[in-house]
Amino acid sequence: MGFRPGRRRCCGGKVLTRSSFAYLNARVRARRGQLLGESFFRQAQALSFSEFLRLLAETPYGAELVGEGLADVDRAVALHLAHTIGDLPSLVSGPLRELVRLPLLRADLVNLKTILRGKEAGKSPEEIRALLLGGTLPEPLLNAMLQAPDAQSVAQLLQLPGHPLARALRIASASTSDLLRLEVVLDREFFAACLKVARKLRQSRLVSYYELEVDATNLTTAYKLQALGASGVNPEDYFIPGGRWLSRAVFSRLVAGDLSAAEALGGTPLASAVGAADLGELERALRKVLLAKARAGASDSLGGGLLLDYVLRKQWEASRIRLLARRAYFNLPVEAVAKEVT
Amino acid sequence: MAEPVSPTRSTLLAKRDQKRLALQGVELLKNKRDALVGEFFALVQDSLKAREALNNAAKEAYFSLLIAKAFDTPEAVESLSAAPLEVDIQVDSLYGVKVPRVRALEGGGELPFSPIGVGAKTLEAAAAFRELARAIVAVANTENRLRRIGEEIKKTNRRVNALEQISIPEINEQIKFITDTLDQRALEEVTTLKRIKAAILRREAEETGEVSAHIEKGAGL
Numbered sequence: 001m002g003f004r005p006g007r008r009r010c011c012g013g014k015v016l017t018r019s020s021f022a023y024l025n026a027r028v029r030a031r032r033g034q035l036l037g038e039s040f041f042r043q044a045q046a047l048s049f050s051e052f053l054r055l056l057a058e059t060p061y062g063a064e065l066v067g068e069g070l071a072d073v074d075r076a077v078a079l080h081l082a083h084t085i086g087d088l089p090s091l092v093s094g095p096l097r098e099l100v101r102l103p104l105l106r107a108d109l110v111n112l113k114t115i116l117r118g119k120e121a122g123k124s125p126e127e128i129r130a131l132l133l134g135g136t137l138p139e140p141l142l143n144a145m146l147q148a149p150d151a152q153s154v155a156q157l158l159q160l161p162g163h164p165l166a167r168a169l170r171i172a173s174a175s176t177s178d179l180l181r182l183e184v185v186l187d188r189e190f191f192a193a194c195l196k197v198a199r200k201l202r203q204s205r206l207v208s209y210y211e212l213e214v215d216a217t218n219l220t221t222a223y224k225l226q227a228l229g230a231s232g233v234n235p236e237d238y239f240i241p242g243g244r245w246l247s248r249a250v251f252s253r254l255v256a257g258d259l260s261a262a263e264a265l266g267g268t269p270l271a272s273a274v275g276a277a278d279l280g281e282l283e284r285a286l287r288k289v290l291l292a293k294a295r296a297g298a299s300d301s302l303g304g305g306l307l308l309d310y311v312l313r314k315q316w317e318a319s320r321i322r323l324l325a326r327r328a329y330f331n332l333p334v335e336a337v338a339k340e341v342t
Numbered sequence: 343m344a345e346p347v348s349p350t351r352s353t354l355l356a357k358r359d360q361k362r363l364a365l366q367g368v369e370l371l372k373n374k375r376d377a378l379v380g381e382f383f384a385l386v387q388d389s390l391k392a393r394e395a396l397n398n399a400a401k402e403a404y405f406s407l408l409i410a411k412a413f414d415t416p417e418a419v420e421s422l423s424a425a426p427l428e429v430d431i432q433v434d435s436l437y438g439v440k441v442p443r444v445r446a447l448e449g450g451g452e453l454p455f456s457p458i459g460v461g462a463k464t465l466e467a468a469a470a471f472r473e474l475a476r477a478i479v480a481v482a483n484t485e486n487r488l489r490r491i492g493e494e495i496k497k498t499n500r501r502v503n504a505l506e507q508i509s510i511p512e513i514n515e516q517i518k519f520i521t522d523t524l525d526q527r528a529l530e531e532v533t534t535l536k537r538i539k540a541a542i543l544r545r546e547a548e549e550t551g552e553v554s555a556h557i558e559k560g561a562g563l
């Protein structure tokens with residue numbers, strides 16, 4: 001969604017100007033030019049690992065590629081993502097930065113869950129540290145949290161004004177120390193924060209995307225719970241509010257194994273995923289739906305849609321590279337990963 | 343080297359009892375060994391099946407893991423690696439051999455982590471690794487039982503061999519020694535008696551003045 005000429009948008013006393021988005025989107029557009037084309041992935045599918053490394057070295061990932069192992073490829077991908085996505089908030093200021101930080105909030109979510117799981121499992125700070133990646137949490141704070149003895153101490157240390165996950169974790173850890181419940185609280189809060197910021201900044205394309213992502217997440221969660229056959233699970237505990245197409249009632253019916261409930265999604269953007277034979281196929285179908293939704297929003301040159309599309313495409317590109325690297329490293333047949341890469 | 347024994351009739355009886363006991367022991371040990379060998383070969387089949395299941399589970403688990411790491415990042419997937427698998431261990435007695443029976447317990451259906459936002463591939467990998475852990479426990483169970491039974495077969499074999507090759511021949515030797523000694527003594531006694539008898543006869547003949555070729559020859563000696 002763009003601004004009408006001459007209009008300014010107010011939010012929280014601050015003003016989002018057309019030029020703020022114009023500058024950000026110009027930078028994002030320049031970076032989009034570095035996205036790898038489909039020809040790279042077609043070519044990389046059948047290569048040996050050494051040939052794959054040579055091909056990857058010719059791409060923008062090559063600058064980060066040091067060494068000739070699988071871990072080196074993973075490191076290069078992580079570093080490249082940190083350089084091309086992680087620095088985006090530094091390009092803007094004010095309320096727009098809050099919007100730009102949303103895709104990075106997912107890395108914070110993963111990092112916080114990793115720390116909580118590590119504490120629960122009694123892992124050492126060094127072991128947990130090796131599993132953290134990117135995000136917006138400052139390094140000294142991460143180090144302090146790694147030294148904390150338990151989840152409650154982690155929550156107490158996480159004093160970041162305005163950070164939605166920090167507040168949610170503090171409130172949740174005051175009432176429970178159950179890891180599963182804390183994780184669910186953080187998952188819910190992540191989507192609530194994304195929707196809240198997008199709505200506050202009146203980014204209707206982002207709102208629409210996040211609503212669809214909430215629906216997609218609820219749909220996969222319902223199928224996962226049903227497939228896992230988890231006993232004593234209350235479906236309500238895992239439903240994320242904020243979606244547009246998938247209601248709480250349909251979610252509960254799907255969790256209970258009533259797959260006919262998915263018929264209610266006919267005629268919605270999720271319809272193409274409903275007939276999936278298994279979880280993997282469902283996830284592939286939903287990924288296509290979400291990427292298409294983000295791509296449709298990329299035409300919003302004076303809004304956040306372009307940024308969101310860029311971040312998602314970059315993350316999908318990273319996943320495909322990691323997958324192809326593994327195929328080549330373990331010398332797996334092309335067919336083993338072909339359907340996942342396309 | 344056989345231990346020195348006193349060559350008496352009571353020792354001979356004791357040694358004969360000892361030999362009977364040793365032969366019974368050999369028989370029992372051979373029966374035990376045969377039973378253990380039967381059990382061993384039955385377990386070998388189970389062990390081969392468990393190994394094959396382990397190989398298949400490992401292939402599936404590692405393939406799921408590499409796909410999961412590609413989609414959900416290696417770090418996020420590895421952070422989920424702490425869910426423990428509970429096992430039940432009981433000790434069975436198999437022909438007097440203590441063998442542990444290890445069994446992976448079925449999970450209570452509780453979720454080890456929030457399924458929200460975790461990729462399907464990661465869940466598949468988690469399930470595949472749970473299966474792999476169960477397969478490892480199954481292999482540990484059968485191979486540990488095999489090892490214990492194998493050790494017991496070797497031990498029983500050594501005992502049978504020790505009895506058959508060392509103890510029983512030694513007892514036989516002792517019995518032979520005692521028997522020979524007793525026979526020798528008996529022969530000496532007979533000879534002594536015959537000499538005494540001959541001396542008595544000779545004295546009687548001298549007294550009566552009879553001359554006997556039989557007496558002259560010394561009672562046939």
